[in-house]
Amino acid sequence: MKAMILAAGKGTRVRPITNEMPKPMIPILRKPVMESIVELLRTHDVQEIVVNTSHLAPVIENYFRDGTQLGVHIAYSYEGYMTEDGLEGKALGSAGGMKRIQEFSGFFDETFIVLCGDAWIDLDISAALRQHREKGGVATIILQEVPHEEVHKYGVVKLDERQRIVQFQEKPKPQYAVSNLINTGIYIFEPEIFDYIPSGVEYDIGSQLFPALVGAGEEFFGIKMDFQWVDIGSVPDVWAATRMALQGKIHGFDMPGKEVRPGIWTGINVSINWDRVKIKPPVYIGSSTKIEAGSKIMGPCMIGANCVVETGAEISECLISDYTRIGGMATLDNKLIFGGECISPDGNVINVSETQIRWLVNDTRRVLNPSDIHDMLLFNNMLSFYGELELEREKEMA
Amino acid sequence: MKLSTHTQGEFTVAVIGETRMDAAVAPELKHQIAQLLDDGATRIVLDLSQVTFMDSSSLGALVSLLKMVGNRGDLIIAGAKGIVAELFKLTRMDRVFRMADSVDAAVGAVVA
Known part of the structure; x- marks a missing residue:
């Protein structure tokens, strides 16, 4: 079996992280999510992988190169142009990219x-492939069961008794949902699928290709698989995934x-x-990394x-990226x-x-300038002054 | 810098009418509040509810003002929200200043 990894998205909901890092490169505890996917594919004997890239393509291409280091072959299909200002992505949509x-x-x-x-997954790809072959359709969608109240976040699918897909709903309200089976965005296809994809235009798998299959009366199936999908x-998802990994x-x-x-895990050469x-x-x-005494x-x-x-620094439940100095x-x-920004899960961003x-x-590599040092001393003085005042007050109270 | 003042009980309430408190307004902020102190105000509530951005220099100006007030009065920060509130927490200045959710809460809390 061959594979295609979709990596051309802009990741607008993960800004500002995705201003410098495309979504597939976001790490869960140091490992880019896409690297885990490549490893999973290799485990299931998938060795030829084409990746469509667009937004920040070089970050992905320079990291994975030709895939040799991960024991697979990787090729890229770049969607965009080189302009005077550099690379300008123009994504073709998931089906258009295929x-x-x-x-x-x-x-x-x-x-x-x-x-x-x-997304981090531990899907049994071999088992999914077996089921796809048994069903014999041109396409198989990997589905997952979610609690009924969560269906509004996903694309919902309705199956008939033969597991044929008969209906799609995009993010329905729970009371209108036709099932609690959701599309995980993982698909197995036969090459005949290309008969249904127009060339040279932006075309999406979920919202265009599948409805077209339904319209054409083509048989395709959904299989419910039990696997972890992070x-x-x-x-907030990035933080939740990191927490889960740590726990x-x-x-x-x-x-x-x-x-x-x-x-407590550490790398090497820590102080x-x-x-x-x-x-x-x-x-x-x-x-x-250095963790100073008294932090x-x-x-x-x-x-x-x-x-x-x-x-003196106090850090609690944080994700801190490389080369960060946290002052006392x-x-x-x-x-x-991340990238010079202090991001709260609720969306507040302090640059x-x-x-x-x-x-x-x-950044640990940046030298403080005089105005930084002025502010540091000012605030530091204030904190210690306040600390002394508190002590005096406590004495008075006592 | 837009700043309006009024009295509420024994407090002087200073309402910052700017959305950005950065290096451009910091000196003016310091000057105007210092003027209030010179004019005899001792209990000041600074209403930041309209402010959506604050930087280190403006926060520094507030710190200098708090030092001027010292033990002789109050400088209470009211209505800080979003990244303004975050900035106070990040720098631990929320432990130095008296913080209140709103002007009414600030005035009420001290009276009570």
Whole structure:
């Protein structure tokens, strides 16, 4: 079996993370989601994978290269143009992207699987393929059962008694939903599917191709599979997925680094004074990171590589990306620090350079300027002044 | 910088009429509130409910003002929300300033 990974999306719901990183490259504990997908495909003997890229394509292409390092062959189908200002993506839609590859080389000359590059899954692909062959349709959609009250987030599918797909609903209200089986965005196709995809236009699998199949009376099927599906479609999803991984709730997820204390994993070359740092698991600390004495880290927490957490800093339930310095006065509670932004799961974003708080949260490689140092001293003074006042008040009270 | 003041009980309520409090307004902010202190106001409630962005320099100006007030009075921050409230928390200034959800809450809390 061959595969296509859909990686051309803009990931607007994951901004600002996707301003510099396409969605498939968003890591769950250091490993890009798409890398886990490639590994899963390899486990099921899928060795030839074409990836359609568009938004920030080079980030994906430079990371996966030709796939040799992961034991597979990877090729890219870039959707867009080179302009005076650089690459400009123009995505063709999921089905349009497939058609482009097929017209280019006829790559899909056997059964193939199409899946999104932005969700962590542990699907038994071999079992799904067996069922697809038993059914004998031109397409098979991998479905999952969800609690009835969650159907409004997904595309819902209705099957007949032979598991043929007879109806689609896009994000229905629970009271109108025709079932609680949802489309996971994972499909197995036969090459005949291309008869139904027009060439040279933007065309979507879910909203255009499948309705066209229904319209043409083509038999295609849905199979309900039991597997873990961890979507990273939004900023809160990214944080939720990281938490789950730290808490051991993603089955078969390999923790990076070594478990040096119960529930505490680190990379190599870390500098931590364990006796003088307060850490509550689960916590992951990346390689070449320094945790200074007198700092406090409350898990679940993921601190990237080459970071510095300074004396006095309090970090609780955070995801901190590589090369971040957390100043000693910082209190970070439920935050994602990424690309110079401090992101709250509820959507508030503080840009550290716009708000001029580089004295507090910064890139470890950037040297502080005089105005940063002025602010740092000012706030520091104020905090210690206030601390002394509090002590005096407490004495008076006593 | 847009700033309007009125008295509410024994408090001087200063309402910031700007949405952005950045380096461009920080000196003016400091000057105008310092003027209120010079004019004899000791209990000031600063209403930030219209402010949607604040940077380190404006927060720094507030810190300087709080130092000026010292133990002689109050400088209460009211109505900070969104990333403004986040900035106070991130820098721990929420532990230094008295923070209230609204002007009424600020005035009420102190009276009570």
